[in-house]
Amino acid sequence: MAEVSDLTVHTGYWLRMVSNAVSQDFARRAATEDVTVAEWTFLRALYDAEGMAPSALADRMGMTRGAISKLAERLIEKGLLARASNPDDGRAHSLSLTAAGRQKVPVLAALADHNDADYFGVLSTDERATLDHLLRTLADRRGLKTVPVD
């Protein structure tokens, strides 16, 4: 037993290695649509829940409100997002996709589908199902909820 364990004895090491590679591959694909991974997650969340408040999105994505504002600002500049005031409460805002933003989601979803299929395609159907199940189990038992961003 070595005094200083090797990095590779940790499951977390392999998890990070594989996860980073998958994310980087997807980031490259998304970049062809001029969108980052964080932006994609943001757009996807709004696709199902138009008019969400920034604070709700912050909770859902596990980010601070400041980070959400910054991300929203960039998406507005790109013409993918619109920000509106709330007539009932002058403090509140609501966020929604523009037509361009809404059109972009299916394109990015297809890229995500292909990325997943390509990446995990080196596993057999059984292996892949087992991996998927173990990751979901882990997320469940650890009480993980927020949409992963980076």
Added chain:
Amino acid sequence: MAEVSDLTVHTGYWLRMVSNAVSQDFARRAATEDVTVAEWTFLRALYDAEGMAPSALADRMGMTRGAISKLAERLIEKGLLARASNPDDGRAHSLSLTAAGRQKVPVLAALADHNDADYFGVLSTDERATLDHLLRTLADRRGLKTVPVD
């Protein structure tokens, strides 16, 4: 079959969620020793291979030489790393740990051990072995080699 697939149908989604959570937990632990995850990986690599050249470390960590220089600069400021010129080749440098840096590695390794044990402790021995094996299989079949950093 939905036109726009949900994020959660992708194995990569769960992989990222779990991986980010493990890394963030470890980052918090390492922060108590005033070290980032990237710095830990750097220190650990040098622990086994004193006197490595920055370029060799860059290859090993999958980073550019510029990124290595920046990381090295910070570790030198922290008193954990020393940089020396090579008498045989005036262009080359070699990096090695200081006494303080060398002492820090076992401490951080213990933190990494505990982090891994705590995090994957919610799985049974069999489940954990299966997960570990599948991740190694995936890394192998995808030809992944670089030490994961972020």
Added chain:
DNA sequence: TATTGTTATACTCTATAACTATA
């Protein structure tokens, strides 16, 4: 000319905190 390494610049993500407007 090619190589080693550093430095400069820039962009993304993240967090904290100051700030504005409204309740």
Added chain:
DNA sequence: TATAGTTATAGAGTATAACAATA
């Protein structure tokens, strides 16, 4: 006072490219 949101600042990671020194 408390809340919703924005903005400012800073730190960490990353990549590209300009640069200096040496081969």
